[in-house]
Amino acid sequence: MITISKVSKWYGTMQVLKNCSTEVAKGEVVVVCGPSGSGKSTLIKCVNGLEPFEEGTITVDGISVGDRKTNLPKLRARIGMVFQHFELFPHLSVMRNLSLAQVKVLGRDSKTADEKGRKLLERVGLTSHAEKFPGQLSGGQQQRVAIARALAMDPIAMLFDEPTSALDPEMINEVLDVMVALAKDGMTMIVVTHEMGFARKVANRVVFMDKGEIVEDAPTADFFGKPRSERAQMFLSKILQQ
């Protein structure tokens, strides 16, 4: 469903993505990991065109992201995204956060949008917080609202950009639980994360990146069992020691 083919990107003279290629099939969960600054976040932001790239092609459901003729807002509306720092809209209530884009982008009437929002709040276990403002919620609750906000658009795939990195340790699991449930429901997901437990549990494949390159792209069991590259072995031994 998502094909990334020979993508390269530069910030000025610094190359941040080097010839990256991978594929995500429908219903597949792919975890992208690697040391910080390795280009993981940049790569998934290229998938919905939040970051432009200079070379290569990315297609989502047959539509080329980098093509100038592509209606990017329309494509983005079909791809959910969850950010490291939640990025809920602080001036709007939780309910309005969930319904705004449904109404303004998808053209749903506000009653349908609110209903959908309420259903998703129930799914992430936050029904009683509908009328609160994001600033009144904990980090974990905010991230769950952010996931519900993305799901409200009925996305064909979900991108997660380090969804638990900004959370206090005791809140990580409540967010991961929602993501695990989502994966079990068959959602196509690309997840940038350091949570190797999550990767082991639900990922079909693990993509390991370092210095802008995709170093390893292997089925989860193979990646954790016998990573081929030295860099991935080092990364794993460091991260699993903790």
Added chain:
Amino acid sequence: MFTNFDWDVIIRSLPYLFLDGMRFTIMLTFMATAGGIVIGTLLALARLSNIPGLSHVAGVYVNLIRSMPLVLVIFWFYFLVPYIGQWITGASRPIQVGAFLSALVTFTLFEAAYFCEIMRAGIQSIPRGQAQAAQALGMNYWTAMGEIILPQAFRNMVPVLLTQTIILFQDTSLVYVISVTDFFGAASKVAQRDGRLVEMYLFAAAVYFVISLAASYWVRHLQHRIAIIR
């Protein structure tokens, strides 16, 4: 010291001072603020856009206006607007727009430059992630601006915008150069007619002081009430 003063002149001219003078001052202040914020916001969007040339043009306008004394701009507009009107409509004679309209256009365009810089700072104070989140949900530029960025920027900047309005309220007294009767102009006319300069100018100063001070206290109070919970 005050024995020779005739404070009664103030009482006698109160209706004229407030119903004619202050009404004009307040009207000009509010209309120019409203217009200035709308145009200023559009200028700020232009300055921040990446459309080639657009940000440059807006930048030149803002810097030009901000480097000119207000009195000069008022004068220029008063004499220029009739000719610009003639040029646009193709009329055979300069269009008489009247002092009020001329003053309103001047103050709106002048203040727009200042409001532009305030709104630009406000927009830039919103984390980039907010725009990305709006985009990721499929919002186009205008929806993202109108629903997400500008409401937050505006709320952050309300205190600064209102402080600028208080300055504008004081600056409107400069319309005396084109013989418009605002509050200061009215006070000035009475002062010269009755030969009571000290009384009237003291009173005018006191009125400006009280209104500005009360307004700035109100702004401070408002600041706490409208803050976004983060």
